[in-house]
Amino acid sequence: MLSRLIPLILLVLVAERAISVPLTDASAVTSAAASAVSASLGGFTFVNKGLVGFGLIPSDFLESTGDTIGGIGSAIAVKRGTWTPQSDGTFTGRLVVHPDRGFNVDGTVDYQARRHEISFTLAPYTDTANLNFSLAQETFKLSYVNTTLEVERGGTKTSGLDPAAIRAAQSGFPAVPTADPQMPIASLVEPHLTLDIEGIALNADGSYWLSDEYGPYIYRFDAGGHIIQTIQPPAAILPVISGSVNFTSLVDPDTGRAGNQGFEGLTIDPLTNTLYAMLQSATIQDGGDDQSTSFFTRLLAYNIASPLTSAPLIGEWVVPLPQSSSGNTEACSEIHFLGNGTFLALSRDGKGRGGSSNKSSYKQADLFSIVGATDIHGTKFDLAANPIASKGKLVKGITAATYMSFVNFLDSTQLARFGLHNGSPDDETLIDAKWESLALAPVGDPVFPDDYFLITASDNDFLSTHGVSLGVPFDAGIDVDNQFLVFRLTLPSVPRGSVQTSIGI
Ligand SMILES: *[C@@H]1O[C@H](CO)[C@@H](O)[C@H](O)[C@H]1NC(C)=O
Ligand SMILES: *[C@@H]1O[C@H](CO)[C@@H](O)[C@H](O)[C@H]1NC(C)=O
Ligand SMILES: *[C@@H]1O[C@H](CO)[C@@H](O)[C@H](O)[C@H]1NC(C)=O
Ligand SMILES: *[C@@H]1O[C@H](CO)[C@@H](O)[C@H](O)[C@H]1NC(C)=O
Ligand SMILES: *[C@@H]1O[C@H](CO)[C@@H](O)[C@H](O)[C@H]1NC(C)=O
Numbered sequence: 001m002l003s004r005l006i007p008l009i010l011l012v013l014v015a016e017r018a019i020s021v022p023l024t025d026a027s028a029v030t031s032a033a034a035s036a037v038s039a040s041l042g043g044f045t046f047v048n049k050g051l052v053g054f055g056l057i058p059s060d061f062l063e064s065t066g067d068t069i070g071g072i073g074s075a076i077a078v079k080r081g082t083w084t085p086q087s088d089g090t091f092t093g094r095l096v097v098h099p100d101r102g103f104n105v106d107g108t109v110d111y112q113a114r115r116h117e118i119s120f121t122l123a124p125y126t127d128t129a130n131l132n133f134s135l136a137q138e139t140f141k142l143s144y145v146n147t148t149l150e151v152e153r154g155g156t157k158t159s160g161l162d163p164a165a166i167r168a169a170q171s172g173f174p175a176v177p178t179a180d181p182q183m184p185i186a187s188l189v190e191p192h193l194t195l196d197i198e199g200i201a202l203n204a205d206g207s208y209w210l211s212d213e214y215g216p217y218i219y220r221f222d223a224g225g226h227i228i229q230t231i232q233p234p235a236a237i238l239p240v241i242s243g244s245v246n247f248t249s250l251v252d253p254d255t256g257r258a259g260n261q262g263f264e265g266l267t268i269d270p271l272t273n274t275l276y277a278m279l280q281s282a283t284i285q286d287g288g289d290d291q292s293t294s295f296f297t298r299l300l301a302y303n304i305a306s307p308l309t310s311a312p313l314i315g316e317w318v319v320p321l322p323q324s325s326s327g328n329t330e331a332c333s334e335i336h337f338l339g340n341g342t343f344l345a346l347s348r349d350g351k352g353r354g355g356s357s358n359k360s361s362y363k364q365a366d367l368f369s370i371v372g373a374t375d376i377h378g379t380k381f382d383l384a385a386n387p388i389a390s391k392g393k394l395v396k397g398i399t400a401a402t403y404m405s406f407v408n409f410l411d412s413t414q415l416a417r418f419g420l421h422n423g424s425p426d427d428e429t430l431i432d433a434k435w436e437s438l439a440l441a442p443v444g445d446p447v448f449p450d451d452y453f454l455i456t457a458s459d460n461d462f463l464s465t466h467g468v469s470l471g472v473p474f475d476a477g478i479d480v481d482n483q484f485l486v487f488r489l490t491l492p493s494v495p496r497g498s499v500q501t502s503i504g505i
Pocket of ligand 3: 164165166241244246247248251
C-alpha cells in the first residue's frame with residue numbers, strides 16, 4: 001500500500017516571502033505525490049519535495065514514571081548512530097525528545113525535567129492518493145522506549161515551577177532561576193533549579209545541551225542526565241524588573257527576554273563546534289512588549305570547542321521574523337543549522353488543534369541566512385539600555401539576517417494526503433497548533449545526494465482528558481495528540497556527510 005521513494009518531478013512553485021506562486025503548466029503534474037516548492041538563498045536553491053510521513057503519540061500515553069508523556073515536541077533530535085536505511089526502503093532510528101515544564105493549564109507544577117527516547121520507522125509515502133487518518137499513521141510509526149529524569153548538582157531534582165526566586169552564583173555556576181522556597185511543597189527541601197526546556201542539541205560524547213525559556217539559559221547535561229555546565233546570556237537578554245534580575249514568567253520584565261519567549265531555538269554546527277540559540281521573539285527593549293513590534297529577534301553563537309573550560313559568546317545577529325496579515329509576529333519555535341550561515345526557522349501562529357482557533361494561517365519551516373548580517377556581540381547592544389529595534393524599528397547601521405519563506409505545513413493538498421486538515425472541524429485530524437521542533441536525517445539517495453528528511457513534532461501542552469501530572473489524574477477538556485510530520489527537502493548548503501548517519505558523526 002505504501003509505495004517507496006519514487007522520483008518527484010513535479011509542478012514547481014516558487015516561494016517568495018510568504019506567498020507561493022504556481023509557475024504555469026498544470027499538466028506537468030503527473031502521478032507524483034507532491035508539488036515541489038523551491039527557494040533561493042545565499043546562492044543555493046532549496047527544494048521542498050513535500051510531506052512523506054505522519055505519525056503521533058496519543059494524548060493519554062503514560063511514560064514510565066506514570067505521568068502523561070505530553071509536550072514532547074518542544075525539542076527533538078535524532079539519537080546519534082541510530083538512523084538506519086533498511087533494505088525495504090524504510091528507515092529506522094530513535095528520537096531523543098524533551099517536554100517543557102509539564103501540565104500547566106492551572107499554573108506551573110513541580111515537574112522534574114526529563115528526556116524520553118522514542119523509536120520510529122519511516123515508510124516514506126509519495127503517492128498523490130489521499131490516505132485515511134489511520135493508514136497515514138503507518139508512514140511514521142512511533143514507539144516509546146524509556147525516560148531519563150534529569151538532576152542538577154548533588155543529584156537534586158529540577159522543577160517546572162515558576163522561578164519566583166534566584167540562587168546566587170556559586171562554584172563556577174552563574175546565578176540561576178529557582179522555585180520559591182516559601183511554597184508549601186513537601187519535596188522542596190531547598191529551592192530547586194527551575195527549567196522550562198524548549199531546545200535540545202546532542203554532542204558526540206553523549207552529553208547534550210538544553211535551552212530554556214525561564215533564564216533564558218543554556219545547560220549542558222552528561223549522558224546520565226546531570227547538569228555539568230550553565231551558560232548565562234548577555235545582560236541585554238537577562239530579564240530585569242525594577243532594576244533587578246527576576247526570572248518570573250508571570251509578568252513581562254522591564255528589559256530582556258519577554259515572558260515565555262526564551263531560547264526556543266537551539267542547534268549545533270558540528271564542523272565548527274558552534275552552538276546557536278535564538279529567542280522566540282524580540283527582547284522587551286527591542287519591541288518585545290507587543291506582538292505588533294516583536295519581530296526583530298536575536299540569534300547567539302557560542303564556541304563549544306572546549307565547553308567545560310568555557311563556552312564564550314562569539315557572535316550575535318538580528319533575525320527578522322515574519323508577520324501575519326494583521327502585523328503580528330509569527331514567533332519562532334525552533335531553528336536548525338544548514339551550513340554556510342543558513343538556518344531553518346520554525347515560525348508560526350498559535351492556531352490549530354489545542355490552540356486559540358481552528359484555522360491556522362502560518363506554520364512554516366522557513367530559511368534565514370546571517371551571511372552579510374551585522375555581528376552585534378561585544379558592542380553596546382549587549383546592554384539593555386541600547387535597544388537594537390526600539391518599538392520594532394531597527395537601528396540604522398545594523399543589517400539583519402535575510403529571511404525567506406520555505407516549507408508550508410498548512411498546504412491543504414499535502415495535509416489531505418495524510419488525512420489531515422486545517423480549520424474546522426476541531427477533531428483529531430486537525431493539524432496541531434504548536435509545532436516546536438526540527439531534526440534532519442539523510443535520505444541517502446545517490447541521485448539526490450543533498451536530500452534530507454525533515455522531522456518536526458508538536459508540543460500538545462499535555463492536553464488530555466485522561467492525563468496524569470505528578471501522579472495525580474487531570475482532565476484538560478480536550479485530547480490533543482503529539483503529532484509528527486516528515487518532509488523530504490533538498491538542502492544544498494548542508495556540507496555532505498555532516499548530518500549523522502547510522503555510522504554516526
Ligand atoms: C482506511 O483505509 C483502509 C484502506 O482503504 C481501510 O481498510 C480502512 O478501513 C480505513 N480505515 C478507516 C478508519 O476508515
Ligand atoms: C534507554 O534506552 C537506551 C537504549 O536501550 C539505553 O541506552 C538507555 O540507558 C536507557 N535509559 C534508561 C533511563 O533506561
Ligand atoms: C519578581 O517579580 C515579581 C513580579 O513583580 C515579584 O512578585 C517577585 O517578588 C520578584 N522576585 C524577586 C526575586 O525579586
Ligand atoms: C559553504 O561553506 C563551505 C565550508 O563550510 C565552503 O567550502 C563553500 O565554499 C561554501 N559555499 C558557499 C556558496 O559559500
Ligand atoms: C471549531 O470547530 C468546531 C467543530 O468541530 C466548532 O464547533 C467550533 O465553533 C470551531 N471554532 C471556531 C473558532 O470556529
